[in-house]
Amino acid sequence: MKMVIFGASSAIAEAVARQVADKHGELFLxxxxxxxxxxxxxxxxxxxxxxxxxxxxxxxxxxxxxxxIETASVFMKGIDVVLIAHGVLGxxxxxxxxxxxxxxxxxxxxxxxxxxxxxxxxxxxxxxxxTIAVIGSVAGDRGRQSNYYYxxxxxxxxxFLQGLRNRLHPQGVSVITIKPGFVSTPMTAHLKKNFLFxxxxxxxxxxxxxxxxxxxxxxxxxxxxxxxxxxKSIPESIFxxxxx
Amino acid sequence: xxxxxxxxSWDFDKESWGKFPKTKAIxxxxxxxxxxxxxxxxxxxxxxxxxPYGQGRSYGDSCLNDRNVLxxxxxxxxxxxxxxxxxxxxxxxxxxxxxxxxxxxPQGWFLPVVPGTQFVTLGGAIANDIHGKNHxxxxxxxxxxxxxxxxxxxxxxxxxxxxxNADWLRATIGGLGxxxxxxxxxxxxxxxxxxxxxxxxxxxxxxxRFFELTExxxxxxxxxxxxxxxxxxxxxxxxxxxFRGNHLPLKEVTEAKLKKESIKxxxxxxxEFLLNRFTIKAFNTVYYHTHPSxxxxxxxxxxxxxxxxxxxxxxxxxxxxxxxxxxxxxxxENNESSIYDIIKTFAKSGLGSFLTVIKTFGNIxxxxxxSFPRPGVTLTLDVPNDGKKTFRVLDSLxxxxxxxxxxxxxxxxxxxxxxxxxxxxxxxLEFEKYKDPKFSSSFWRRVT
Numbered sequence: 001m002k003m004v005i006f007g008a009s010s011a012i013a014e015a016v017a018r019q020v021a022d023k024h025g026e027l028f029l030x031x032x033x034x035x036x037x038x039x040x041x042x043x044x045x046x047x048x049x050x051x052x053x054x055x056x057x058x059x060x061x062x063x064x065x066x067x068x069i070e071t072a073s074v075f076m077k078g079i080d081v082v083l084i085a086h087g088v089l090g091x092x093x094x095x096x097x098x099x100x101x102x103x104x105x106x107x108x109x110x111x112x113x114x115x116x117x118x119x120x121x122x123x124x125x126x127x128x129x130x131t132i133a134v135i136g137s138v139a140g141d142r143g144r145q146s147n148y149y150y151x152x153x154x155x156x157x158x159x160f161l162q163g164l165r166n167r168l169h170p171q172g173v174s175v176i177t178i179k180p181g182f183v184s185t186p187m188t189a190h191l192k193k194n195f196l197f198x199x200x201x202x203x204x205x206x207x208x209x210x211x212x213x214x215x216x217x218x219x220x221x222x223x224x225x226x227x228x229x230x231x232k233s234i235p236e237s238i239f240x241x242x243x244x
Numbered sequence: 245x246x247x248x249x250x251x252x253s254w255d256f257d258k259e260s261w262g263k264f265p266k267t268k269a270i271x272x273x274x275x276x277x278x279x280x281x282x283x284x285x286x287x288x289x290x291x292x293x294x295x296p297y298g299q300g301r302s303y304g305d306s307c308l309n310d311r312n313v314l315x316x317x318x319x320x321x322x323x324x325x326x327x328x329x330x331x332x333x334x335x336x337x338x339x340x341x342x343x344x345x346x347x348x349x350p351q352g353w354f355l356p357v358v359p360g361t362q363f364v365t366l367g368g369a370i371a372n373d374i375h376g377k378n379h380x381x382x383x384x385x386x387x388x389x390x391x392x393x394x395x396x397x398x399x400x401x402x403x404x405x406x407x408x409n410a411d412w413l414r415a416t417i418g419g420l421g422x423x424x425x426x427x428x429x430x431x432x433x434x435x436x437x438x439x440x441x442x443x444x445x446x447x448x449x450x451x452x453r454f455f456e457l458t459e460x461x462x463x464x465x466x467x468x469x470x471x472x473x474x475x476x477x478x479x480x481x482x483x484x485x486x487f488r489g490n491h492l493p494l495k496e497v498t499e500a501k502l503k504k505e506s507i508k509x510x511x512x513x514x515x516e517f518l519l520n521r522f523t524i525k526a527f528n529t530v531y532y533h534t535h536p537s538x539x540x541x542x543x544x545x546x547x548x549x550x551x552x553x554x555x556x557x558x559x560x561x562x563x564x565x566x567x568x569x570x571x572x573x574x575x576x577e578n579n580e581s582s583i584y585d586i587i588k589t590f591a592k593s594g595l596g597s598f599l600t601v602i603k604t605f606g607n608i609x610x611x612x613x614x615s616f617p618r619p620g621v622t623l624t625l626d627v628p629n630d631g632k633k634t635f636r637v638l639d640s641l642x643x644x645x646x647x648x649x650x651x652x653x654x655x656x657x658x659x660x661x662x663x664x665x666x667x668x669x670x671x672x673l674e675f676e677k678y679k680d681p682k683f684s685s686s687f688w689r690r691v692t
Contacts, residue, residue, distance in 0.1 A: 035276070035278060036276065039276065039277070039278075039322055039324075040322065042322070042323070042324055042325065043322035043323045043324070045323075046323030046324070046325065046326045046333075046335075046347065047323060047347055048347065048350075186275075
């Protein structure tokens with residue numbers, strides 16, 4: 001498998017990359033922090049990756065998107081999968097007070113992810129094949145007072161990907177929306193852990209399985225589909241009174 | 245953080261693998277090998293001592309730091325480089341031996357020394373200077389460490405090798421994590437053809453026969469170890485099963501008779517009434533008799549080296565009070581008399597041990613200042629914690645070991661006295677010079 005990963009130093013992305021390396025796949029990593037991406041790339045080589053390339057930069061620099069995709073394609077002689085994995089959670093209370101921070105949360109989680117998906121779509125359309133896998137969130141399924149900035153960005157991304165999937169289906173390109181629940185990662189390090197938290201490796205296996213089976217929307221682990229089904233079914237008139 | 249002196253918030257509230265003692269600690273983690281210790285320790289009360297923490301697989305309290313700080317190396321889990329020409333692996337210290345083996349075995353390499361579990365970290369293997377079934381030919385793990393990086397609380401980073409900072413390397417190997425945090429290490433791997441081990445199992449009727457088997461096997465077999473029934477008195481004293489093996493020089497094995505692996509989990513702490521002299525004796529007798537008097541077979545390296553890793557949480561077998569693992573070594577000059585004394589004293593004590601392991605250490609010297617292995621016979625007892633009586637019996641074993649000029653293994657200890665430690669490790673005084681002043685452990689406070 002030849003995979004490009006945006007947000008390569010995120011815990012879920014690294015776990016996916018390790019599994020690809022175990023199977024001697026090829027990887028092209030893009031991330032903001034040069035040092036983190038480099039040590040991950042070294043690690044993946046020892047783990048068995050056939051080839052690992054990397055590029056650095058802020059993932060909101062949209063001028064770079066095509067260049068990254070083209071470089072990756074030249075480096076690996078083709079691309080099978082683009083995984084868009086970057087994101088920031090943000091602190092809801094601060095976001096309410098600080099529009100600059102709020103803008104960043106929308107920009108990173110929605111704008112950059114959507115535009116990267118679009119750039120990838122145009123690349124794959126040329127070859128009429130490929131997979132775009134994007135990490136969304138269960139938080140995007142319903143707005144809640146505790147994190148509706150992050151949730152709105154991920155929810156917007158969800159809608160965007162529905163449209164993209166619809167457009168690319170006839171072209172033979174698949175678009176996968178991945179909706180993880182709570183994952184034990186640095187993003188959630190400050191939260192108290194309970195049985196609902198899954199390990200990044202578990203999420204990673206789910207992502208690779210979804211890619212393999214060309215799924216459309218996957219909840220990881222699976223039980224979040226049931227939880228969200230219930231949450232989505234609550235009428236707004238009741239939901240607005242809940243403390244969620 | 246809640247700072248009302250007595251009420252710090254403890255992130256860690258558990259015990260080590262032996263389930264004794266119970267401790268609390270604040271846990272901080274190194275985010276990467278480039279991070280400075282000062283950053284990790286920021287905001288901590290300056291009176292608190294820190295200790296690197298890998299997988300917590302030491303049996304006693306050498307990996308614990310009660311009411312102080314543990315610095316987790318969990319995130320230091322990246323490989324750095326594998327030179328496929330020379331077999332030198334550079335990797336971060338938080339990687340477990342399992343992760344390392346999973347990646348190097350398919351490429352034709354093996355760790356130079358492995359302990360009885362693959363769930364320990366590389367850093368832990370160095371800090372405890374672990375040994376394995378090949379001690380008679382390979383010595384300890386530390387002998388195969390080419391270099392390592394040591395991170396100290398004063399913000400310094402030292403690369404230590406045989407050429408540079410050799411004294412720091414010597415203090416850090418077997419240094420129980422007290423000289424600083426090992427961030428990465430370079431180790432020399434061993435070339436193998438494939439994952440298979442040609443194993444021979446031979447039953448021995450008494451201890452003298454064990455020594456004969458050792459003598460005839462140590463030149464022909466890379467790996468040797470004995471399991472012993474420590475509860476049979478009289479003519480059966482010191483009977484057991486001898487395991488010996490070599491790496492099979494073939495990559496593929498077509499034989500259909502290879503044993504299948506299965507992973508089981510011990511579901512809960514066993515109730516204490518199940519752990520008594522009768523059940524332990526029954527287990528030992530059955531274990532002895534279910535092994536044929538002699539057998540040869542091909543096995544995967546995992547069941548050969550790590551049989552207990554096949555049962556997750558096997559330590560629950562000992563109930564919630566936990567157990568002690570008592571491992572001592574007594575020099576050869578005295579081996580006959582003192583090892584007999586130890587076994588007899590234990591057999592008469594009324595305590596039981598499920599897994600008693602006996603092995604001879606070869607003459608290869610250990611590289612660490614506080615390394616445990618030295619030439620002699622080493623005996624390991626797994627003793628359920630039965631309160632005061634257990635402490636008393638193990639103290640009486642200490643007396644024999646001290647008398648014989650032997651040692652007890654700190655990595656497995658949760659109870660040795662200050663006096664015993666002083667007698668076992670006179671080098672501790674020199675070691676103090678290298679100990680990081682901000683570092684300590686429950687073990688260290690207990691024995692010094």
